[in-house]
Amino acid sequence: MYVAVKGGEKAIENAHRLLAEERRGDVSIAELDVKQIQHQLKLAVSRVMTEGSCYDEELAALAIKQASGDLVEAIFLLRAYRTTLTRFFTTEPIQTESMQLCRRISATYKDLPGGQVLGPTYDYTLRLLDFKLAAEGGEPTGVEPAAPHNLDAMPRVMDVLNREGLIEPAEPSGMPEEATDLTREPLKLPANRPTRLQNLARADEGFLLALGYSTQRGYANSHPFAGEIRVGWVNVSLTPPELGFEIEIGEIEITECEMINQFKGSKEVPPQFTRGYGLTFGHSERKAMAMALVDRALRCDELGEERIAPAQDEEFVLAHSDNVEASGFVQHLKLPHYVDFQSELEMIRKLRAKQQRSANLTGEENSDG
């Protein structure tokens, strides 16, 4: 328990001023512009939008600037901002198969229809520090465009496998499941898959990364393949009641990952591949992959697998995935716990005194004996 305290206004005000000064840093160096963050720290912006659960590049960039680059703090700022806005609409489900691709790779098929398109990736970079970037080195050389129609017709890798019937359908039960909206209703367990996916989409990347990694190392033994990873732009459509028909209101960039996992089969289901799904705002590949691994691990009950690993424990995963909640609870320890601590102190003193007394008593008894 923590208690309200009075006073400290002046100190707090000064602390805020000092923070603003620290954030600005050396004033002889040009100030960072929100636009620069938006356009040059794109991957940080993607993460803040995904976990802040609000797609708005400009707001995410502002949050990053305000938080001095602390992304979890920036996520908190964005989440707080969204609570000030009214929800006008729910969109139609985005159609990821018709995204305008920036990247599409598969680790399962070399010659997949439509081909592999690397897009802007760090995958093949050498991870050597590039001192040219430090030396304010001009414009990049840019890429020579190829014919854009090269990107036509890229069927889902899952559909290719599906033709042979070797992979489960996207909805194995065949029964649509109703999603809970976790921004409006508390998480209830057991949660169905659409509800879990919303939780995972908002979840902390580091947490999911560690859990996903644990499944690869044998804690759940999922044996995954990156079936397909896509990054690109999709249309966002909604149906305003005033119009009564569907309209497109813009595009968003998303990252989608479909993991393919081994499944030995059960009494009811023949051996086949199963799926894990990851989807994020912006370009957030690591997060999308980790999300797909954890999504698959959490399906253990549905697939009749033994629940043995942390990543399969729905309650553990879903209750600890949100970094705004986690950060809040860990950091609330900084709030005054004076009264709480005083009572603990009292108790320890009493216990000590009691122990001392009984030791003395035994001592006396012994010396008597």
Place this chain on the structure above:
Amino acid sequence: MMASQNPETETPVTNPDIKKRQHWLSVLAKSPLKPIEKVWAEYRGFVHYELIRPPEIGLAMVQARTGGTGSPFNLGEITVTRAAANIQETTGFGFIRGRNKRQAELMAVFDALLQREATEGELITKLIKPLDRALKAAADERSAKVAATKVEFFTMVRGEAE
């Protein structure tokens, strides 16, 4: 809540008037503001409109589908701006992703003008077609650069070195 949730209704719109309107609304929502302002400058002098809903910023929950094609789930929200304007008895609407109030307002005005026979033809030619071309060109440019990164992987046969 004014949410619309009809994930399973994929009835294609057949009404040609609605199809035309869907097209120009989509183009106006996705285009940058600058060229829209430029065309507006030509109309500003003699078009009088009443903002029946001043531009307003809010959110829309983006839905996606489990596994890409399964049950809908809530991915996260986007900021949206909406506005509505009357030109005499015609009501135009602006709905855009993001927080550009000016663009939502102009979109509503142009939606009203485009619904009116007297101005539809010229605006399609002056505004919608050039914007549409620019959007397609920008998308093509993006795709052309990405297409340059298309690869052919060859599998190497592993074996003993001779």
